[in-house]
Amino acid sequence: MRRWAALLACVLWAGVCLAAAPADEITASWQLVADHLGRDAYVKLDQLAGPPTREQAFAQAVVAIDYQPVTQERLHEAEAVFEQLARGDDEIAAASAYLQARMYQIHYQQQDYAKAVELFRALAERQPRSHWAQLGLVKTGLLLLYALPEPAKPADRIAAAEALLPRIGEKKLWRDLQLQLGRAGTFYEQPLDTVLPHLLAADRVGGLVGQVNADLLASIGELSLRAGHYAQARAYFERYLKEDTYNMRQMTVRRRLEDLAVLEAKAREVKP
Amino acid sequence: MRRRMKRIGFWLLLLAYGLASYWVFTRSSPLLKERPVTIWFAHWQIERGPPDGIAAVIKRYEELNPRVKVVQLLVPGATIYPQWMRANLAGGTGPDLMEWGAWVEGQKDIPARYFTPLTSELAQPNPYNRGTSQEKIPWQDTFHDKLLAPRRDSPDPGQIYGVNITETSLRLFCNVELLRKITGSVAAPKTYDDLRQILVKVREYVRRTGQPVMGLAGSRDTARAVAETVFSCPLLGVNQRMDDGGNLYLYNRQVLADYLEGRWRYSEPAVKAGLQLVREVTQAMKPGFIQLRRDDAMIEFLRGQAVFLFYGTWDATTLRRLASFKIAPMKLPSVTPDDPEVGRYIIGLGGEGQGETSLAMYLNKSSPHPQEAIDFLRFLTSVPGNQIFTDNSGWLPAVDGVVVPEEIRNFRNYQEGYSFGQAPYDAIGSEVTILWDKYFYKLVGDQGSADQFAAALDQAMPDAIRTDLQAELRTSLVLVKPQDAMIAGWAGLADGDPADRRARARQHELEAGQTMTEGLVLQMRRTLDLTAGNAGR
Structure with a gap:
């Protein structure tokens, strides 16, 4: 009896091990994909036995979009997998729908921005709270700002992208679109008082690092100075000097603070 | 007896031969056991100094890490390294750690394609700094400039790909005895006009004595270094004028786009004033300098045939070891608003910043030993490791806390002033640089002039600048496309283990x-679309 129990335990343990193995292998594959080692991930996924799970099929399609040399044929095959997986209602479906749209936005040789936006919008309708749907809305905003033929006027482009903001609940993604709205505002030479609120909103969320953050602080300071918001300009220039302690712009910012002091003095003279 | 000894000798010889053959055919590895991990470290700094410094660091590192062997690969930089680097990376045989620079022509796509970011490692303290002034400080903050260039030149905003080993600046190396002989003084020029007057005196001296002496040692490389420094001065105002984004800084892509939109031209007065300054300094070099390279300029200077050599402090060790006369490193004075010739185009003093670290090493994405490679980088840029490098190379350290030897201390005496752009307008793109070089003869020499050079550039540049902007765009796309898979990879890891905050943060x-x-x-x-017919935004 004891012998049979031991044998049964062994069989069960082997079953558990066998069942766990593919999941571990997929996790290992994700690590390889994350480290940009697509070829190794491809080999690992290819060695998995049995019918592929949804996650495995998704991982294989993800690997295919960056498998060098990238071919249009392989991209079409990956899109077909994404399209099929997108019919579900889980996170894999949302991620697949997002990546299907990205194929038209950046991966295919001939980009089709209208089709990409159509797919992003459909995803946002279907699974509005999904991270991938919200990220898709940020990408839609970018295409509205610069790439789609309509709306044609810069101000209308910015307004169309602004309209997406209330639909983005994730703070960091909301911040990213705000930052892009601000950058598009200066690119299209829009009135500074319409540009600054976007940059300020992006800064309020925070979390930006390195050169992007340094650019943002300098930009808010300088544009505020140009728009006549002297207190705000001072606050941002001083923050720049404090936070970005080592940068070629330090001297320029210090000089702009001197210019600002002159402007503030002039403004005080005019006031009474 | 004798015959017996001969026979024994013969058999001993045969035995030895047999053993040697056995060893050769069955054990081709060295007698001493190899270390299990080998890290290949490739760079182009073959001047006097750095190979010694790096070798000394490797020696100490191998003492601390018996598992790891580090091999230093010295590859000549000017013409060989770029091709060697690309061929090896494309073929999957690239070394683990490689030097790269954003200014290396035609190589801008390399980091996005082949290197891996070190951002998360740089956010942690460097373990080799234990017990030093840099203990517990994030690795990236231990660098003297907080890794300014790797941040600025990153193909992926916010990510840091490179780790710097040293710090360099440009200096006017002066042959003190020759300066005294010609001008009667050894005083360093305080203003750009002072330098102008010294160069005039050198020409007078040559006329008077017939001695073959030039003001500046000449070569294509040293001319570019001095030209870019003086050319930048009037460009500060041009850049400031075009800074719509209020960044107080213009990236190359913006300068390229602004040219296509007709917002600046080489023939506009301020830019032409810069070209005039370039002409002035190159007039102090010997005819035909454009055909010569940096080594030729060094030989000219070391032979006592030039008063000054303007180049990087990376050559200081070589100069010090080879020169038979006293050399004083001086600062090239910035052109100021009170300059009698071009002052009206200068908005302020150009700055050198607070020093910029360099000799950037990158981790090959395909390295079979990434952890060991990163560990070696950590040691090389730790306080003890960088001290060994500095002491043995005579180059400045890149990290804080290292004691700088007395003889190179003034390399860190930087000119404070404005900095408003990533590069002067001869180096904003590969095609631009090629055209600049192609027409440079129209600027220099007795027949040259700023007017004809500017006209030639404006005639030829629109196509080159369009090509360079397209190249910037392509390089960015090279980075963006694979990120979709990487994002999905991190998301997959985070979804699989909700406790994995690092994966979610990275995503x-x-x-x-x-x-x-x-x-x-x-x-x-x-x-690019809107300027195809020269329309606006």
Whole structure:
């Protein structure tokens, strides 16, 4: 009896091990994909036995979009997998729908921005709270700002992208679109008082690092100075000097603070 | 007896031969056991100094890490390294750690394609700094300039790909005895006009004595170094004028786009004033300098045939070891608003910043031993490791806390002033640089002039600048496309283990950086589309 129990335990343990193995292998594959080692991930996924799970099929399609040399044929095959997986209602479906749209936005040789936006919008309708749907809305905003033929006027482009903001609940993604709205505002030479609120909103969320953050602080300071918001300009220039302690712009910012002091003095003279 | 000894000798010889054959055919590895991990470290700093410094660091590192062997590969930089680097990376045989620089022509896509970011490692303290002034400080903050260039030149905004080993600046190396002989003084020029007057005196001396002496040692490389420094001065105002984004800084892609939109030209007065300054300094070099390279300029200087050599402090060790006369490193005075010739185009003093670290090493994405490679980088840029490098190379350290030897201390005496752009307008793109070199003869020499050079550039540049902007766009796309898979990879890891905060954070970081880069790509594309017929935004 004891012998049979031991044998049964062994069989069960082997079953558990066998069942766990593919999941571990997929996790290992994700690590390889994350480290940009697509070829190794491809080999690992290819060695998995049995019918592929949804996650495995998704991982294989993800690997295919960056498998060098990238071919249009392989991209079409990956899109077909994404399209099929997108019919579900889980996170894999949302991620697949997002990546299907990205194929038209950046991966295919001939980009089709209208089709990409159509797919992003459909995803946002279907699974509005999904991270991938919200990220898709940020990408839609970018295409509205610069790439789609309509709306044609810069101000209308910015307004169309602004309209997406209330639909983005994730703070960091909301911040990213705000930052892009601000950058598009200066690119299209829009009135500074319409540009600054976007940059300020992006800064309020925070979390930006390195050169992007340094650019943002300098930009808010300088544009505020140009728009006549002297207190705000001072606050941002001083923050720049404090936070970005080592940068070629330090001297320029210090000089702009001197210019600002002159402007503030002039403004005080005019006031009474 | 004798015959017996001969026979024994014969058999001993045969035995030895047999053993040697056995060893050769069955054990081709060295007698001493190899270390299990070998890290290949490739760079082009073959001047006097750095190979010694790096070798000394490797020696100490191998003492501390018996598992790891580090091999230093010295590859000549000017013409060989770029091809060697690309061929090896494309063929999958690239070394683990490689030097790279954003200014290396035609190689801008390399980091995005082949290197891996070190951002998360740089956010942690360097373990080799234990017990030093830099203990517990994040690795990236231990660098003297907080890794300014790797941040600025990163193909992926927010990510840091490179780690710097040293710090360099440009200096006017002066042959003190020759200066005294010609001018009667050894005083360093305080203003640009002082330098101008010294160069005039050198010409008078040559006329008077017939001695073959030039003001500046000449070569294509040293001419570019001095030209870019003086050319930048009047460009500060041009850049400031075009800074719509209020960044107080203009990236190359913006300068390229602004040219396509007709917002600046080489023939506009301020830019032409810069060209005039370039002409002035190159007139102090010997005829035909453009055909010569940096080594030729060094030989000219070391032979006592030039009063000054303007080049990087990376050559200081070589100069010090080879010169038979006293050399004083001086600062090239910045052109100021009170300059009698071009002062009206200068908005302020140009700055050198607070020093910029360099000799950037990158981790090959395909390295079979990434952890060991990063560990070696940590040691090399720790306080003890960088001290060994500095002491043995005579080059400045890159990290804080290292004691700088007395003889190189003044390399860190920087000119404070404005800095408003990534590069002067001869180096904003590969095609631009090629055209600059092609027409440079129209600027220099007795027949040259700023007017004809500017006219030639403006005639030829629109196509070159369009090509360079397209190249910037392509490089950004090279980075953006694979990020989709990487983002999905991090998301897969985070979904699989909700406790894995690092994976989720990395996913969001990548998404933010990708959106930022895509915004820039779309801006570049829009500019290219709209300026195809020279329309506005």
